[in-house]
Amino acid sequence: MAEPAIVALNSLLRSASIDDHAQALDLASAAIRAAKGNGPDLAAVQHARVVALLKLDRYDDALRAIAEGGDALEKQCMFEKAYALYKTGDLAGAEVVLRAAGPVAGRVKRGLKHVAGQVAYRAEKFDQAAAIYHELSANDEDAKYGEENDLRINLAATNAQLQWQGKSWAVPEEEKKPAGEDLEAFETAYNAACGCISRGEFEQAAVLLKRSRDLCETTEDLSEEEKKAELVPIIVQQAYVFTQLGRFEEAAALQKSLDFKEIGESSTKVVAQTNALFLRGEINPYLAQRLSELIPEIKGNDRLFEYQDSVLKHNKSVLNLQAQKFEGVERAASKFLSQQPVPSLSKSNVDLGVLGAAAASQLKTGKEALRHILPLLKSRPDDVGLLLTAIQFYVQLENPAAAVNLLEAFFKRLETANTPDHADVRFAPGLVALAVSLYRIQGRYSSIRSELAKAAVHWQKKTDLGAPGPGIDLLRAAGIELLRSSHPADLAAAGEAFSHLIAARPNDPVVQAGIVASFATTDIEKAKPYLDVLPSADEVTANVDVQALLAAGVAAPLPVAQPTRGKKRTLAEADVPAVQKQQPSQQTATKKRRKRKLPKSYDPDKKPDPERWLPMRDRSYYKPPKGKKGKRGRAAEATMQGGIVREEHETLELVAGAGSVKVEKAPSGGGGVGKKKKKGKK
Known part of the structure; x- marks a missing residue:
């Protein structure tokens, strides 16, 4: 027979509305103390005690109560234990419990998925969290009333985090644009604004944040204290957006409206204090560094995300520098x-x-x-x-x-x-792009194609067919660059890259054209499915007016201009463009070359002198002139031990084993023997 305390608790649990969780905890504790044995009623009471502790935010006590109940209670309270571990910040322990939960049915399974989504979100595994929320949104047979709105809020927050994490490719395009229903609640409007901030769309973010603030201030579902708590992150985000837009006075006014002592969440307080330090403007760097040390450290489960913590560490390091x-x-x-x-x-x-x-x-x-x-x-x-x-x-x-x-x-x-x-x-896309840029500076285009081909092979193995990934854009760029080569191996690599891409981007005309260009000369069967999809040359040029383009100033090919001799252009002729002066008939006409003139003594039957290109004195049949001039030249040559003096006025440098010897003509004055100066008339 059940104990009176257990009967009373069961009666209380069957009540339509139980708002006093402290009363439920007292009854459950009394029933456990009075109970004897381990009957099914005792297990229900222990479960009720754990739930009451969770409702009272006593998560450590709930974990102790589960441990005291033994293996049977722990198996029954998988959901409660995972949730308590998540709230205490033990994300690894919560993941272990969720994996050990095994196959469960109905509401319990859905509740575990919600906890799994929260754990993945807090662990910054946002791609896993997004997959869980998509699955919950698709399977709504066990959904409760109002759960759809919660899923939309959580999914919007997860998408914003994915984009802040640099994984914009993982968010579907239709989920990036705020929908009309996102403007109906302040939570969804706030998350939509966060998504705009992650994409750098600050103007739209400012509009959405104003909408979120207005909805929060006018809602009737929250008390005044709850409204103040919900408005704090909205105001902090507004100040950040105004700063990015250059509206510093408005941002500073919003920061002054915040009372740091009343901010409950430590992470929000740290962000607000950091932004307030930035908005102080130009201050002494030593004072700024001292003020940064006064910002408290975050402890417990309420901690900053990785990208926020990165900015905080960056700011402190810059101030220290x-x-x-x-x-x-x-x-x-x-x-x-x-x-x-x-x-x-x-x-x-x-x-x-x-x-x-x-x-x-x-x-x-x-x-x-x-x-x-x-x-x-x-x-x-x-x-x-x-x-x-x-x-x-x-x-x-x-x-x-x-x-x-x-x-x-x-x-x-x-x-x-x-x-x-x-x-x-x-093969990270950023490092591959850096290598390509450096190779392009050096003109090493073969190295560019080799680097992109290796990166394409890597990401083809890493990325599932049809699934978006970090290497999708790199595969596209690699395929385009490899098509510039005429080598069969490069064309084959380009074809593999585009074939992998077509599943992820079936409507991308560049990918379709890439497949055709890659296989047109090697495997036409692979190119045929996309031949009809691509527009023909006539379609592309159907609306192009060639004459209008020419009249608008499109450069036409001109022959090489020949220099004109003996004729000067007037100022009016110089102002006329060359395209207008030259008629179409003149563009295609070939100019007659001037016939070269030959010397009058030229004899076509006489063999030319093979030494005609040498100076006269270097020819084999050259004989120096006789007389004083010839003697003087021979005397100069005799002083050089075989050297050759080109002219009397030249300077020679003879490279010898010991160095260079310079021979210069002696000056004609100052003590040398010269001609006597003629006497002038007296």
Whole structure:
């Protein structure tokens, strides 16, 4: 027979409305103390106690109650345990519980999926969270009233986070545009504004945030205290948007309207205080660095997302650099980045590497900075931010060869690692684009095609057919570049890239044309399905008026202009364009060449002198003139030990074993024997 306390609790649980969770907890605790044995009624009471603790936000106590109930209660309270672990910040533990839950049915399964979506969102696995919310939206047979609105809010928030994370390709285009129903509630309007901010659409974000604020202030579903709490993140976001739009006075006014002491969420408080420090304007860097240290650290489950934390660390490092704290910034960057097992391309790590380079070089640039950065790069070869900084300085110094050598050495090191994580970094779209840009500066177009071909092969293996991914745009660019080559291997690689892309982008005309261009000469059967889809040349040029283009000033091909001799143009003729002066008949006419004149003594039957190109004195039959002039020349030649004096006024440099000997003509005055000066008339 059941105990009276258990009977009372069961009666309470069967009541239509239970608002006093503290009363339910007291009855459940009393029933557990009075119960004897482990009957089914006791399990129900223990479950009720766990639920009451969760309703009272006593998540640690709920976990202890589940542990005290044994394996049977833990198996029954899978949903409650996962939710409690999520609220305490133990995301890894919550994921373990969700995986162990196994197949369940009905409302329990749907509840676990909701918790799984929240855990994935908080763990910043936004692609998983989006997949869960899409699945819940598609299967609504067990949905509760009002759940559709919650799913739309959570999905909009997840899409905004995906775009902030740099995964805009993972968000469907139709979900990026705010719908009409998003303007009906302040939560959906706020999330739609966040999506616009992540895409840089600040004007539209300002409109949506104003709409969200108006809806929040006029809603009747919240108390005044709840409205104040909900308005804080909206106002903080408005101030940020106004700052991006250059409306600093409005942003500063919004920041002053906030009372930091009344902000409950620590993450929101940190963001608000950081923005307030920025809006102070130009202040002493040492004072700004001191004020940044007064911003409290976030503890517990309410923490910043990775991109927010990255901005906060970036700001603090910049302020430390301005305050000349170079050693501290470089030491912190080196300590953190040296612990990374794989080269990281995350924005926070790359920024930290750049700031570490600035600290190591003490804010110097050019060759001075490279003298400090290059030795540091040897000790941290996987620091991507440090590598990019060195490459940037080499490019500024107009030394792209050294920049390419650094990048290729980094690529080679990643290729020898032979792990999937290293390969993803090796063929990251940003680094591949950097390599292509450097090769283009050097004119190495074959290297460009080789690099893009290797990247295309990698991302074809990584990206599922038809699924969007980070390598989709790279595959498209690689296919276009490979088509510029006439080599069969490059055309085949381009065909594979476009064939992989057609499933993800079936309506992209560039992809369709790429398939036709790739297989037109090798495998026409693969190109045939897209021949009819592409427009014909007549369709493309149907509305083109050639005569109108020519009349508007399109350059027409002209023959090479011949220089005119003996005739000067008037000012009026000089102002007339060459296209207007030259008639169509004159453009195609060939100009008659002037016949070359030959000497009068030319004899076509006489063989020309083979030594006619040599100076007269160097010809074999040359005989020097006789007389004083000839003697003087022979005497000059005799002084040179076989050397040749070209002219009397020339200077010669004779390269000998000991050096150069210069022979110059002696001046004709000053003590030399010269002609006597004739006497003038007295």
